[in-house]
Amino acid sequence: MLLQFGGKLTTKKHSLFYILLFVVFHLLMFISLIYSKGFNLGLNKTFLFFINYIFLLYPLFMQKINARIIFSTIFWIIIPLSIWFIFQRLFLWAPGSDVLKNPFYELRIFYLNLGALVGLLVLWFFHQRKWELFIFSLIVLLGLSARGPLIFSLLIILSISAKMFLSNVKKVKISSNRLIIFGSSLVCVFSLMFYYSNFFYNLLYENLILKLQGLFSSFDGSIMGRFKRLDFAFENIFESFSSFFFGHGIGSFGKMYNQEEIMDYPHNLFVESWFELGIFGLLLSLIIFFYPFLIKGNHVFKIMALFFLLQGMKSYSLVSIWPIFGFYGILLFNSRTINLTSNYPRKT
Numbered sequence: 001m002l003l004q005f006g007g008k009l010t011t012k013k014h015s016l017f018y019i020l021l022f023v024v025f026h027l028l029m030f031i032s033l034i035y036s037k038g039f040n041l042g043l044n045k046t047f048l049f050f051i052n053y054i055f056l057l058y059p060l061f062m063q064k065i066n067a068r069i070i071f072s073t074i075f076w077i078i079i080p081l082s083i084w085f086i087f088q089r090l091f092l093w094a095p096g097s098d099v100l101k102n103p104f105y106e107l108r109i110f111y112l113n114l115g116a117l118v119g120l121l122v123l124w125f126f127h128q129r130k131w132e133l134f135i136f137s138l139i140v141l142l143g144l145s146a147r148g149p150l151i152f153s154l155l156i157i158l159s160i161s162a163k164m165f166l167s168n169v170k171k172v173k174i175s176s177n178r179l180i181i182f183g184s185s186l187v188c189v190f191s192l193m194f195y196y197s198n199f200f201y202n203l204l205y206e207n208l209i210l211k212l213q214g215l216f217s218s219f220d221g222s223i224m225g226r227f228k229r230l231d232f233a234f235e236n237i238f239e240s241f242s243s244f245f246f247g248h249g250i251g252s253f254g255k256m257y258n259q260e261e262i263m264d265y266p267h268n269l270f271v272e273s274w275f276e277l278g279i280f281g282l283l284l285s286l287i288i289f290f291y292p293f294l295i296k297g298n299h300v301f302k303i304m305a306l307f308f309l310l311q312g313m314k315s316y317s318l319v320s321i322w323p324i325f326g327f328y329g330i331l332l333f334n335s336r337t338i339n340l341t342s343n344y345p346r347k348t
Contacts, residue, residue: 001054001061015060015332018291022056025284028277029250036249040261042276045251048319055322059329067300071124075133078117079140085114086143115146116311116323119153120304126157127300152310156303226267226314232257233266233275247278265317272318292328301330 029046036042059065088104089111091097099105118141125134141150236256237243248256253275254264265272273285289309293302305327312321 001058014295018288018328018332019056021284021288021291022053025277025281025288028281028284032247032249032277032281033251034249035246036252036276038249038251038253038255038261040251041254041263042249042251044263045317045319051319052322052325055326056329056332058326060333065330071121074117075121075137078114078121079137082114082118082140082144085111086140111144112146112148112315115141115144115149116308118144119146119149119307122153123156123303123307124300126160127303148311148314149307152307155310156307160303229253229257229264229266230268230271233268233271237271237275243278245278245280247274247276247281250276252276267315267317269312269316269318269321289324292331295331298330301327305331 026046026049029042029049033039033042033046085107089108092099092102092104092108118137121137122134122141125131125137141153233253236248251263253266253272254262257264266275269289270282270285274282277284289312292305305324308321308324308327312324
């Protein structure tokens with residue numbers, strides 16, 4: 001960005017309007033520090049929010065953005081790392097393993113971060129119709145047992161598939177070579193799963209299927225923890241006139257919920273905005289997170305942005321949602337991007 005700073009930067013009015021809203025939302029954070037019930041946490045969050053500016057404005061400074069290079073880089077870095085992660089977790093919980101002394105114990109919590117990036121690859125390869133890599137990435141995502149990325153990526157794929165099927169039901173053509181490769185890949189996968197049945201039982205059942213069953217169980221600690229945070233948030237939002245309109249101040253949720261200086265959030269971007277910044281923060285956040293989808297732009301980047309927005313509705317906070325602003329930046333400043341995909345229209 002610094003290297004490109006001296007060049008000519010051009011943008012459209014709607015992009016400038018969005019940047020203005022972004023700055024106003026950030027200023028609201030600074031103002032809320034005056035009455036925040038978690039000042040130290042709020043100060044931390046307010047300055048961490050500056051990271052979002054970098055990701056939002058990055059496409060503005062880039063003359064060309066090569067999507068294929070971006071996702072190829074993600075693939076060659078994240079897939080090997082994810083496979084290593086899966087095996088390390090199996091070793092961690094293996095019989096006789098000293099869990100607490102294993103150095104990997106502290107790293108196990110990053111499965112969701114890896115899952116989000118692998119989920120992007122699943123969507124990208126689906127978009128590119130690279131079915132072998134799509135299936136491979138999906139298997140890795142299953143192995144990571146990241147429920148959110150798995151569910152959201154599959155929901156988006158099912159929605160797109162239904163739309164494509166209804167609009168192109170008479171035009172569907174499948175290459176015989178592709179069909180042979182696809183079928184052979186499935187045979188190999190299921191053969192390996194049968195041969196290493198115990199391994200896949202531990203990998204999928206104990207790490208993923210039980211977690212998916214937890215979505216419908218009152219004993220799942222992760223799910224119940226989110227519900228408790230949401231209940232606490234809404235109870236305090238409607239506590240008084242000031243909490244409804246002005247919130248409790250940025251960083252207040254962690255202090256109020258834990259009764260000490262611990263960074264925490266309701267696991268929902270809009271509830272977090274309402275709790276800490278009031279109804280004005282909620283309205284601004286709704287515009288900030290949904291406005292880019294109304295702009296004509298590259299279809300695939302809208303899919304990626306939607307994927308991270310769904311993630312933000314479940315797992316992220318205002319200072320950890322920066323990936324979505326990278327895709328928003330591409331949508332806002334897409335005159336400088338290159339679309340190297342051909343399976344969907346350039347404009348939607």
